[in-house]
Amino acid sequence: MSKSADKETVVFKARKLTKVYDMGEVKVHALRGVDLELYSGELIVLLGPSGSGKSTLLNIIGGLDTATSGNVTYQEQDITMASDEELTNYRRFHVGFVFQFYNLIPSLTALENVAVVTEIAENPMNPAEALRLVGLGDRLDHFPAQLSGGEQQRVAIARAVAKNPEVLLCDEPTGALDFATGIIVLEVLERINRELGTATVLITHNADIAEMADRVIYLSDGLISRVRINGHKKSPRELRW
Amino acid sequence: MKTINRKILRNLWGMKGQVIAIALVIASGVATFIMSISTMQSLKLTQATFYKDYCFAEVFASLKRAPESLRLRIQKIPGIDRIETRVFAAVNIDIPGFPDPATGHIISIPDSGEALLNRLYLRQGRLPEPSREDEVVIGEPFAEAHDFKPGDKIGAVINSRRKSLTIVGIALSPEHIYQMPPGAVFPDFERYGVMWMGRAPLGTAYDLDDAFNNITLTTSPGANINDIIDRLDKLLKPYGGLGAYGRRDQLSHRYLSEEFRQLEQMATIFPVIFLGVATFLLSVVIGRLINLQREEVAVLKAFGYRKLDIGLHFVKLVLSIVLAGVILGIAGGFWLGKWMGTIYMEFYRFPFLKYELHPYVAVIAALVSAMAAILGTMHSLRKAALLPPAQAMRPEPPATYRETLPERLGLKRLLSQPTRMIVRHIGRRPVQSLLSVSGIAFACAIMMVGSFQGDAIDYMVDVQFGLSQREDLTVTFVEPTSRKALYNLKSIEGIEHGEVFRTVPVRLRSGHRSYRTAIQGLESGGDLQRLLNAELKTVALPPSGIALTDHLGDMLGVRAGDMLTVEVLEGSRPVFNVLVAALVSQYIGVSAYMDMSALNRLMREGNAISGVYLAADSQYLQEIFKKLKGIPHIAGTEIREKAIKKFYETMGETILIFTFINTFLAGIIAFGVVYNNARIALSERSRELASLRVLGFTRAEISYILLGELGILTLAAVPLGFLIGRGMCDYIAENLKTDLFRVPLILEANTYAFAATVVLVAACVSGLIVRRRLDHLDLIGVLKTKE
């Protein structure tokens, strides 16, 4: 399971994924049959308008939610039928999440927000080191309320990567940030992908961000409409929107 | 410490006000439990130790006179262990510098060697020398009341002869832990005392050399007490036996047993209420906390925390609050228990009180509190544990409100916009609103329970001594006497009126039920002793047949019109059947009444009287007392008013202490409920309220929206509290019913008013605390943050 394995190793494979939210009167078809692979070490961007099913897809492959039909395999293991216990273990040991609203625990300091995750992981980094990795080595003892949005998101990234996950799933990590701050956050993500080789899925509705991806997957109305291999990967610093 | 546990500490700190409020409610429940149980257990242990070490007898009997040789025959009754024969006599006591008549009992102790039974615990001094006929040991409460010390002298009328006695010791006896003048309602340590004297001199004084008039005994293990009592009764009958009885009917023992029952009751009712309220508070507060932390929980789950981890996380949080309450409660209960013990020692005279809190009692309190807390929060804990993480990340939909009933009924136009908001908010959570109301109501109810006993005692005394027993003095003769005695007494200056009575000790029997008491033979048409019906209206003494206290009727299972067997316990001990003519109402003690001439006819003894009830001009009391002391064959004089006053003095302090404790406890509940409610309302609605402020509402207006709701809930709670309080008082009264007293369900207007006031004040204080926060509402901050 080495992360430096060649890029042709498949981390995830999703087949004919559908997800229907039963709202009583109406049924919302959030995913209508999605096929997708994620290769080790690659960075893909999931691009699509709001409501197109991006979060739903991410949640299913991250083991936060289960599909209505279809199947997902993670490193050759089928997780579609996994029990809650198995999904929890899967999240605990293999996946790191970054959310749009950071979702730090307000009663814990930056360091503690990372430690709360490393304490249950198998082979984690030192939490302080993880924070240094995102450039927050001097803010260890600050509470979320004392940090800016960008700093909070970097803490969230440190928290996600500190467990040394195989995959990093980021749901609109810059969605709540201004441009400059967003760039800093994206740089951190890019560096982690590059230096640690963590396969990364990055959700956004901002087409410009797609320029930093290895592959761009376009999602609209619950279906993948297009997959584009990005020949010319830009660094976040070169992005403009 | 694990980081996740640090979160608990920070969360607790973040809501410290609420944590303290809830912990205090739990502490109150635990404290009342610990206090009652530990006091009861300590008293029981002390009692058992005292009984055992000082050989408290198991069977008691008085008789007229029997030769000492009868002892050998008694000894043959199977199952008897030790026997002690004694001389036991009523005396009039003359205390230098104390004008009121005082009475007492004088009991013999063996001249040589230790007493076999009912040994004395000497607090001071020594036992009387066997040869000295003027040395006595006196009981501690009597000694304390008059500040007697060994060496002091008192006068006593012993068998109609005045004697000067020297106090040589002050002692306690397992037989007189609670000292009450016979037939009295209240203890009166100033005017009633127990004394002990050597057997030989006391026997000589009463012509009981080599004879006895009282016997106590113990039984060997496994013996049939009832059988022994029956046999003893038969043996004593020819000697004027007054009926033998066991500990169950021994006065001091009975009062103690009653006290234990009350403590037991207190150990259940109060803790149940407090824990109930605490459980409710926890369920609301934790429910709210978990709702607020939905996203935190979701993140923890996203990062691989298990259901169990999350569940345990909040369980720990809940248990931390419980633990704080339990520790505080145990400490408080221990302290209160010790204090209660000293209060009890005023009334119940033990040589020592071994106050002990058994660890298992504390453990039970802790476990029960913890279980109640977990059960109360189970719903929220489960919700947190099972929270689907993906969904929790999505913002919650706005709360659903509906038009409420009053609005739909067309009152809408009458309600201002803020008032409508209040009404809708209450209507949105009917269950929680109802529980809040109940919680506050219980605070009110607890207050009422606290005051109820005081009200009831006042009322009992008013009825008993205002309506029913209206004499100022009761003079009892040593032996049934002729009516002439009345005229002697009436001639004393200041005596306005006198009515004779005849008391006959009896055992009343109906089927297999029986009860030892005395029939009071009263003069027909008398005015000093009146019988009352259920409505407390005076009823005439039936010319024939017997009138029973209603409770005695219940105990014997008879109603008006039934027949009852009367076994007389004195003289020739005749047995006859009488008609139960009426049941009469009486709160203190139970009794049987008959027309005196009818009673005398049955007894075939002419016009004998046992004593006289007197109405006296209070100005002349001192002179009357002096004259009475000069009359030889008077066994005792009882002054009701002074006894009652004295009782109130002693009780007053105790009642005040209990009222204070109850007020404090009720205040804690009221504060806990109202404050928590207010804080939760504030946390739920601060965005809404801040928005209103931004839109131009004044502080007063938004305070009204928030606090108005609490006001409505509190006001709704008060009448409910009155109802619950009444119910609880009724329950307590019903459970305390004994032949010693029945507490009537009497609640004075000021009890209601006081209870309501305490609740309203607690509500206002909580309101003010929250109001201060409202005034500092951070408008921009609140709007900026994402809920």
Ligand SMILES: Nc1ncnc2c1ncn2[C@@H]1O[C@H](COP(=O)(O)OP(=O)(O)O)[C@@H](O)[C@H]1O
């Ligand atoms: N828990 C849910 N219950 C009901 N509908 C949902 C739920 N989660 C998502 N949806 C619906 O599914 C669709 C896809 O949502 P989502 O995956 O969040 O889209 P995106 O992340 O691309 O904006 C939307 O129409 C959304 O309203």
Ligand SMILES: [Mg+2]
């Ligand atoms: Mg989304």
